[in-house]
Amino acid sequence: MSDTRTRRVAGATDSQQGDHPSGDNRFDLVDKHLKRARYEQDQLIETLHVAQDVFGYLSEDILIYVARALRLPPSMVYGVATFYHLFTFDPPGDHSCTVCTGTACFVKGADDIVQAVSDTYSVPAGETSEDGSLTLKTARCLGSCGLAPVVVFDGNVLGHQDTESTLELVAGAVGGGG
Amino acid sequence: MRDTRPTVNISFDGVDYEGYVGESVLECARRNGVTIPSLCFLEGLSVWGGCRICVVEVAEGHRLRPACATQVTPDMEIKIETPRLRAYRKSVLELLFAEGNHVCAVCVSNGKCELQDMAVFSGMDHVRYDYQAPRREVDASHPKYVFDPNRCILCTRCVRVCDEIEGAHVWDISYRGEHAELITEMNRPWGDSLSCTWCGKCVAVCPTGSLAYEGRSIGEMEHDPVMIKRLAVARSRGEWLDPEGAI
Amino acid sequence: MAAPIDLHEVMEREREERFRTRWRVKACSSTACLSAGAGATIKAMEDLVERDDMVLEVQVIPTGCMGLCSAGPLIRMMRRGGDEADYRNVTPEAAVEIVRSHVLDEEPVPEYQLDTSMPFFTSQERVVLANGGVINPDRIESYVAHGGYQALEKALTTMKPKAVVEEIRKSGIRGRGGAGYPVASKWSLLAAASGKTKYVVANGDEGDPGAYMDRTIMEDDPHRLIEGIAIAAYATGANQAYIYVRAEYPRAIERLDRAIRVARRNRLLGRKILDTNFDLTVEVRIGAGAFVCGEETALMASIEGRRGTPQLRPPYPTEKGLWGSPTMINNVETLANIAPIISRGGDWFASLGTEKSTGTKVFALAGDITNTGLIEVPMGTTLREIVEDIGGGIPDGKQFKAAQTGGPSGGCIPSKFLDTPVDYDSLRELGSIMGSGGLIVMDEDVQMPDVAKYFMEFSMDESCGKCTPCRVGTVQMHNLLQRLCDGTGSKQDLRDLEHLCSVVRDTSLCGLGQAAPNPVISTLQYFRDEYIALIDQQEVVHA
Numbered sequence: 001m002s003d004t005r006t007r008r009v010a011g012a013t014d015s016q017q018g019d020h021p022s023g024d025n026r027f028d029l030v031d032k033h034l035k036r037a038r039y040e041q042d043q044l045i046e047t048l049h050v051a052q053d054v055f056g057y058l059s060e061d062i063l064i065y066v067a068r069a070l071r072l073p074p075s076m077v078y079g080v081a082t083f084y085h086l087f088t089f090d091p092p093g094d095h096s097c098t099v100c101t102g103t104a105c106f107v108k109g110a111d112d113i114v115q116a117v118s119d120t121y122s123v124p125a126g127e128t129s130e131d132g133s134l135t136l137k138t139a140r141c142l143g144s145c146g147l148a149p150v151v152v153f154d155g156n157v158l159g160h161q162d163t164e165s166t167l168e169l170v171a172g173a174v175g176g177g178g
Numbered sequence: 179m180r181d182t183r184p185t186v187n188i189s190f191d192g193v194d195y196e197g198y199v200g201e202s203v204l205e206c207a208r209r210n211g212v213t214i215p216s217l218c219f220l221e222g223l224s225v226w227g228g229c230r231i232c233v234v235e236v237a238e239g240h241r242l243r244p245a246c247a248t249q250v251t252p253d254m255e256i257k258i259e260t261p262r263l264r265a266y267r268k269s270v271l272e273l274l275f276a277e278g279n280h281v282c283a284v285c286v287s288n289g290k291c292e293l294q295d296m297a298v299f300s301g302m303d304h305v306r307y308d309y310q311a312p313r314r315e316v317d318a319s320h321p322k323y324v325f326d327p328n329r330c331i332l333c334t335r336c337v338r339v340c341d342e343i344e345g346a347h348v349w350d351i352s353y354r355g356e357h358a359e360l361i362t363e364m365n366r367p368w369g370d371s372l373s374c375t376w377c378g379k380c381v382a383v384c385p386t387g388s389l390a391y392e393g394r395s396i397g398e399m400e401h402d403p404v405m406i407k408r409l410a411v412a413r414s415r416g417e418w419l420d421p422e423g424a425i
Numbered sequence: 426m427a428a429p430i431d432l433h434e435v436m437e438r439e440r441e442e443r444f445r446t447r448w449r450v451k452a453c454s455s456t457a458c459l460s461a462g463a464g465a466t467i468k469a470m471e472d473l474v475e476r477d478d479m480v481l482e483v484q485v486i487p488t489g490c491m492g493l494c495s496a497g498p499l500i501r502m503m504r505r506g507g508d509e510a511d512y513r514n515v516t517p518e519a520a521v522e523i524v525r526s527h528v529l530d531e532e533p534v535p536e537y538q539l540d541t542s543m544p545f546f547t548s549q550e551r552v553v554l555a556n557g558g559v560i561n562p563d564r565i566e567s568y569v570a571h572g573g574y575q576a577l578e579k580a581l582t583t584m585k586p587k588a589v590v591e592e593i594r595k596s597g598i599r600g601r602g603g604a605g606y607p608v609a610s611k612w613s614l615l616a617a618a619s620g621k622t623k624y625v626v627a628n629g630d631e632g633d634p635g636a637y638m639d640r641t642i643m644e645d646d647p648h649r650l651i652e653g654i655a656i657a658a659y660a661t662g663a664n665q666a667y668i669y670v671r672a673e674y675p676r677a678i679e680r681l682d683r684a685i686r687v688a689r690r691n692r693l694l695g696r697k698i699l700d701t702n703f704d705l706t707v708e709v710r711i712g713a714g715a716f717v718c719g720e721e722t723a724l725m726a727s728i729e730g731r732r733g734t735p736q737l738r739p740p741y742p743t744e745k746g747l748w749g750s751p752t753m754i755n756n757v758e759t760l761a762n763i764a765p766i767i768s769r770g771g772d773w774f775a776s777l778g779t780e781k782s783t784g785t786k787v788f789a790l791a792g793d794i795t796n797t798g799l800i801e802v803p804m805g806t807t808l809r810e811i812v813e814d815i816g817g818g819i820p821d822g823k824q825f826k827a828a829q830t831g832g833p834s835g836g837c838i839p840s841k842f843l844d845t846p847v848d849y850d851s852l853r854e855l856g857s858i859m860g861s862g863g864l865i866v867m868d869e870d871v872q873m874p875d876v877a878k879y880f881m882e883f884s885m886d887e888s889c890g891k892c893t894p895c896r897v898g899t900v901q902m903h904n905l906l907q908r909l910c911d912g913t914g915s916k917q918d919l920r921d922l923e924h925l926c927s928v929v930r931d932t933s934l935c936g937l938g939q940a941a942p943n944p945v946i947s948t949l950q951y952f953r954d955e956y957i958a959l960i961d962q963q964e965v966v967h968a
Binding site for chain 1: 452456457460461462493494495497631632633634635636640672674710711712713714715716727728729730731732733734737789791792793797798808832863865867871879885886887889
Binding site for chain 3: 228231244268276308354
């Protein structure tokens with residue numbers, strides 16, 4: 001799912017100066033969804049998902065755009081978007097490392113992995129490092145408890161991880177860290 | 179106006195009263211002069227049920243029920259002043275005081291604050307729990323009003339009045355859990371809001387000193403939550419349409 | 426309008442296809458096996474079949490979860506009309522070796538073979554997961570070939586809606602989402618509700634960390650869920666249904682979307698289903714990361730595109746639910762049980778499990794245990810059977826300490842209760858709950874106050890913030906637990922913690938808040954000495 005969307009986004013970014021009134025063609029993709037959803041207000045969460053897939057995150061402009069399109073009060077759109085943990089309001093880093101902290105992974109030491117990555121790259125969980133190279137996230141159970149502890153690096157699910165293997169993994173993509 | 183609704187017999191702490199079918203326990207108590215402490219409930223607005231101050235024991239059920247959202251039923255035995263309920267009310271109040279930065283001595287609503295009154299009424303004289311001491315900035319950008327989130331208890335009276343009575347929906351809650359906070363529009367300063375009509379209803383209904391008129395000093399802010407009941411009742415009766423029966 | 430699917434013709438065709446090749450390889454392609462490398466394994470086998478010209482000899486069939494997730498990737502070699510051999514930890518190289526050995530030499534490869542006579546396989550009773558490792562979830566024909574949609578056909582053509590509800594009542598099935606409310610009662614409430622529009626909602630917001638049975642059902646057997654929904658809607662008079670899925674499950678969303686499209690094309694959904702007068706539209710709605718949305722009223726708020734905060738009940742959803750219309754919310758696992766109940770009868774279902782908890786339950790077995798994965802056992806199976814026989818015991822010669830059920834709303838069960846039968850009522854008596862079916866085993870190294878703190882942190886993060894006790898109480902309980910775990914807590918802290926537990930349990934608005942103290946209460950009940958030890962330690966330090 002994310003694959004095709006990412007590709008579409010990449011294509012759209014190349015020709016950002018498009019026909020859309022905003023000058024940014026990515027809004028076309030949001031519009032397309034809105035039209036299919038017949039601008040119904042209960043489609044707010046779906047629309048925010050589409051917008052986040054397209055833009056990578058939800059900026060204030062995007063939220064205002066969605067609020068106007070669905071004729072919803074801006075405060076309500078902001079309230080809904082911030083309520084749900086999967087929506088993010090800052091651009092993501094080049095690489096993303098998600099550590100599952102579900103119960104099975106917790107019992108098997110997932111907290112140590114989070115701590116180690118966080119310390120090595122001085123990036124608090126849930127945030128992006130200052131140079132924008134790495135976003136460290138935690139997830140509440142990815143449902144692969146048989147493989148605990150689980151780490152998802154740039155979309156690849158990896159089971160039976162430990163502190164060392166995870167740090168090696170991150171270092172391989174991002175660099176030494178420190 | 180004589181009430182023609184059918185009645186039921188109920189009791190508050192062992193004393194018998196008459197309640198109307200379809201009436202909430204809280205409404206019934208108030209009508210009969212029985213005190214059930216409450217915070218987020220306000221006559222004229224929809225029921226929110228979030229503060230949990232008004233929970234009462236209903237004899238036949240095991241769970242506590244919010245008086246604001248429970249309808250009276252025949253032979254209901256309602257307990258308000260039991261040791262357990264007193265202890266719970268006190269604890270919930272302590273939690274509210276621990277959550278924000280409530281310093282009565284420097285508050286515009288000192289002496290005229292529903293939260294403060296509640297603490298006095300419940301005998302809450304200290305807070306057992308850690309003060310969370312959040313860092314929150316006062317929003318004084320509005321020309322007429324001031325919003326101090328340090329004193330907000332998230333009762334959502336302002337959110338509801340702005341949406342349901344004024345129809346502007348300037349306010350809403352953002353984020354969730356301990357990070358939940360009151361916002362205007364896109365979490366921008368209130369003064370920049372395009373949808374605010376400056377009607378002041380949110381300020382009128384605030385139970386604490388969180389929303390106040392600009393320029394009020396300590397203890398000078400008096401709220402007017404009853405205004406909403408007047409508005410709601412007048413609106414439901416269409417009294418504006420009747421030149422004879424003007425308010 | 427196209428003609429509806431002819432279930433019997435499809436079955437015939439599939440049977441022929443099944444006998445087309447001498448060998449069939451079923452390869453588990455569920456999420457756990459995929460993350461263990463099943464994708465490469467399947468690719469290797471397909472390449473081999475192509476390259477060595479074995480197309481007429483072997484077909485490779487990707488299937489849903491086979492159960493033993495810790496040993497993935499799993500494959501099963503099946504000879505036409507004959508033997509089967511299961512394999513574990515099948516790397517691409519191993520897969521090539523196994524397929525060649527079977528097809529060319531008629532020899533199994535003992536090195537990778539999985540012993541299917543072990544209790545993990547023999548002690549299970551698969552109803553909900555019956556199709557796991559059997560059907561190809563992407564093909565409706567595969568589902569139909571194994572009896573799929575026959576229950577719907579039976580209900581629509583031979584049963585009145587009332588009779589369907591009656592069959593469910595006879596089965597005695599209780600809601601699999603946690604609380605165990607009798608399913609038939611809910612159905613009758615919706616059936617009796619007046620109103621032109623009624624909704625059925627499948628709750629697939631499986632937020633309980635450590636539980637993934639609903640995801641497995643949605644990914645590996647989407648049509649079974651759709652069939653259950655259709656039967657529920659027919660029995661209750663609803664014409665619109667939603668499946669609410671967590672956004673964390675993109676594969677489930679994709680599979681369900683596709684399955685709904687295919688079902689519509691085959692006239693199993695949409696207008697005049699199977700040429701009867703029953704219409705039903707099913708839509709997938711996606712969550713966005715909020716555990717509280719598993720609560721009925723919060724889930725409805727989320728479907729309506731609002732903040733997922735629970736609403737006051739009454740009015741109950743069956744009176745006033747989505748957009749003010751009567752609505753019934755059933756858990757995904759509950760709905761996956763419906764088709765077998767209608768096909769095989771309520772009495773058959775009631776004969777499984779115990780008197781008050783009928784049928785089977787799927788558990789996600791995880792933590793400090795040898796065999797981790799998805800298991801399905803009759804209700805009333807003892808914890809000991811699950812942990813020691815099916816789970817294969819605790820690895821590294823360590824001692825069993827506790828089993829956690831019900832996630833952040835449940836509790837920890839100590840070893841002295843290992844012989845308790847697992848059903849709704851026994852678990853509740855022990856201070857835990859069935860929950861959605863996460864079962865985490867903990868060995869002697871796990872400190873119970875740490876576990877309580879872990880779950881409190883979860884509840885604190887997931888609190889919606891609407892009511893005071895949950896919003897602030899969970900933060901304060903977490904503070905107290907933090908101090909106790911750090912060894913800086915006092916006896917007063919422990920007393921405050923216990924008092925807060927009752928405050929939050931009794932005064933919170935919704936189930937999440939009311940159940941948030943459960944992990945603390947149950948660990949205090951069974952492992953109080955561990956809390957006391959943490960305090961004593963501190964008092965020794967100060968002395």
